[in-house]
Amino acid sequence: MSTRDPVLKCEELVAGYGGPPIVRNVDLNIPGKQMMTLVGPNGAGKSTLLRAFYGLTRTYAGHILFEGQAIEKASPLQRYASGIAFVPQGRCNFDRMSVAENLAVAAHSVAVGKRAAALDYVLGLFPTLKPLMQSMAGNLSGGEQQLLEMAMVLQTHPKCLLVDEPSLGLSPGMQASVFEKLAELRDAGMTVVTVEQNVRVALAVSDRAAVLVHGEIAFEGPADEILADDRIRIAYLGGLPAGQAAH
Secondary structure (H helix, E strand, O other), X not given: OOOOOEEEEEEEEEEEOOOOOOEEEEEXXXXXXXXXXXXXXXXXXHHHHHHHHHOXXXXXXXXXXXXXXXXXXXXXXXXXXXXXXXXXXXXOOOOOOEXXXXXXXXXXXXXXXXXXHHHXXXXXXXXXXXXXXXXXXXXXXXXXXXXXXXHHHHOOOOOEEEEEOOOOOOOHHHHHHHXXXXXXXXXXXXXXXXXXXXXXXXXXXXXXXXEEEOOEEEEEEEHHHHHHOXXXXXXXXXOOOOXXXXX
């Protein structure tokens, strides 16, 4: 499979939570070893689409394919086993357990004989966690917790990482740091899909972007082109024309 082939794709996907559909007739191809960011107004269906990829919503119609195989009927656990990992929005660690204990719990699906290597792998990715191993997760900064949550799911060496609002509640400096890490994962060969409100930070390191509006794809293409298009930024991303400062 080349980097141009879609690792993850959906065809005429209609999804929601049991009531009226939120995602409507979405067609989207996510190439391998690239970063795709889903952007758009609040309530546009971005997180719903991301959760649909992981099986956390109901698929009413259409198909979701991972490496060419239909997975819309697979459970989240089955999708995780196939190589898809999901970091949900907000803090999802065990705050009264240490960093080491959080990582150990998250490694339950890793073969016992490979757990030490898996731990070494994620600590190599996130060296800032090394001196924090005995710290309670709830005492970490927001940025440190975000890195911990990514480290927890990355112990299985997933092929595709889904991350919902990774910069939520973080300082500007830590937002940039988190997206640098996501870019490093992409550069190492992982397919990364994010939902993000901080459009500039996310698209600066993304390969492609899709703009969702009312549950449908309004635009999709190279991230730098979407970020530079004044019409898209003003109409859908709450931005000003390029080069114009906010007052």
